[in-house]
Amino acid sequence: MLTKVLVGAVRLQRNTINCIVTDYLKLTSCQLSNIAHHSMTRPKVFVTRAGLPEAGLKLLQDECDVDIWEKTNPIPKSELMARIKNVDGVLCLLTDKIDDEVLNAAGSKLKVIATMSVGVDHLDLKAIKSRNIPIGYTPGVLTDATAELTMALLLATSRRLIEANRAIYKGEWVSWSPTWMTGGKLSGSNIGIVGLGRIGLRVAEYLKGFGVAKILYTSRTEKPAATAIGAVHVDLDTLLRTSDFVIVTTALVPETKELFRKETFEKMKNTAIFINVSRGEVVHQPSLIEALKNNKIRAAGLDVMTPEPIPLDSELLKLDNCVITPHLGSASIETRAEMCVISAKNVLAVLHNKPEEMPAKYNY
Numbered sequence: 622m623l624t625k626v627l628v629g630a631v632r633l634q635r636n637t638i639n640c641i642v643t644d645y646l647k648l649t650s651c652q653l654s655n656i657a658h659h660s661m662t663r664p665k666v667f668v669t670r671a672g673l674p675e676a677g678l679k680l681l682q683d684e685c686d687v688d689i690w691e692k693t694n695p696i697p698k699s700e701l702m703a704r705i706k707n708v709d710g711v712l713c714l715l716t717d718k719i720d721d722e723v724l725n726a727a728g729s730k731l732k733v734i735a736t737m738s739v740g741v742d743h744l745d746l747k748a749i750k751s752r753n754i755p756i757g758y759t760p761g762v763l764t765d766a767t768a769e770l771t772m773a774l775l776l777a778t779s780r781r782l783i784e785a786n787r788a789i790y791k792g793e794w795v796s797w798s799p800t801w802m803t804g805g806k807l808s809g810s811n812i813g814i815v816g817l818g819r820i821g822l823r824v825a826e827y828l829k830g831f832g833v834a835k836i837l838y839t840s841r842t843e844k845p846a847a848t849a850i851g852a853v854h855v856d857l858d859t860l861l862r863t864s865d866f867v868i869v870t871t872a873l874v875p876e877t878k879e880l881f882r883k884e885t886f887e888k889m890k891n892t893a894i895f896i897n898v899s900r901g902e903v904v905h906q907p908s909l910i911e912a913l914k915n916n917k918i919r920a921a922g923l924d925v926m927t928p929e930p931i932p933l934d935s936e937l938l939k940l941d942n943c944v945i946t947p948h949l950g951s952a953s954i955e956t957r958a959e960m961c962v963i964s965a966k967n968v969l970a971v972l973h974n975k976p977e978e979m980p981a982k983y984n985y
């Protein structure tokens with residue numbers, strides 16, 4: 622009886638051990654195959670800059686093997702070409718030129734390019750299109766932020782805020798004075814918006830609240846939303862000759878490159894204020910410097926210039942009638958976070974084989 626019990630107990634123990642071993646082996650092989658499967662199928666994504674907002678980055682990291690350029694300054698082209706090799710997707714910034722050479726370096730696995738910007742002038746559209754690669758971008762989310770920055774430049778230039786602020790530190794504020802640091806005002810003035818799109822329209826809406834006299838705009842077609850707020854579609858010459866403030870919000874495309882040059886500034890009023898929140902290359906900068914120095918126009922407010930960052934010995938930095946900001950149009954905390962989330966979703970939609978679900982696909 623005792624022997625039977627002992628044999629039974631040993632069998633039971635063996636069975637239990639067998640079960641445990643079998644289960645363990647099953648589990649580990651399953652886990653192993655999971656790991657293998659996982660690393661085989663997780664797409665590779667390259668992010669061209671360190672320090673992107675966490676929320677967007679996390680979305681990518683949850684599903685992809687993400688390689689990030691470790692510095693907070695733009696990636697040199699040679700590094701970009703090395704790091705982009707064999708990736709499935711790239712999340713880039715407006716400082717990264719993606720041209721034929723970079724695309725060749727990436728190779729045939731590259732399925733999507735998502736730029737964390739509304740501007741796409743840094744992308745070689747022809748080369749990307751010839752490879753059938755969808756482009757994601759971030760329109761819409763930065764409209765308010767950029768329009769607000771435009772308002773800041775309009776007020777800073779017309780009311781000479783930076784110049785006046787510097788004057789205090791230089792000990793030049795002697796007393797309240799009837800004409801010292803006087804400038805123009807927005808109310809009652811004529812506004813010209815060159816290349817009215819989402820941002821230009823939002824600026825026009827804000828300006829209505831300032832009681833401006835007229836809002837004129839140029840764009841390829843008349844915009845019903847602009848007409849609805851009383852803005853008038855005109856040709857560029859009419860806009861230049863009539864406007865007290867000329868605001869550039871156009872995209873940089875071959876037709877707008879150096880649209881503002883000597884002849885353009887000559888058509889403007891000599892009391893006009895020029896604002897650029899688009900791209901520096903829309904302006905022939907030496908002509909702008911000349912116009913500002915010789916009072917052919919009154920002032921300029923620039924969020925963009927050539928090159929960026931502007932060299933510290935640039936003539937532009939020596940001019941009291943020029944207000945410069947370091948390309949801050951979209952630089953609100955919320956906006957930049959949203960831009961990053963949209964960019965990540967643009968990448969993921971394509972990697973999930975659902976390009977139609979990209980939050981913002983660039984049509985080209």
Ligand SMILES: O=C(O)C(=O)CO
Binds near residue numbers: 737952
């Ligand atoms: O998104 C862009 O294109 C910008 O210029 C951001 O400021």
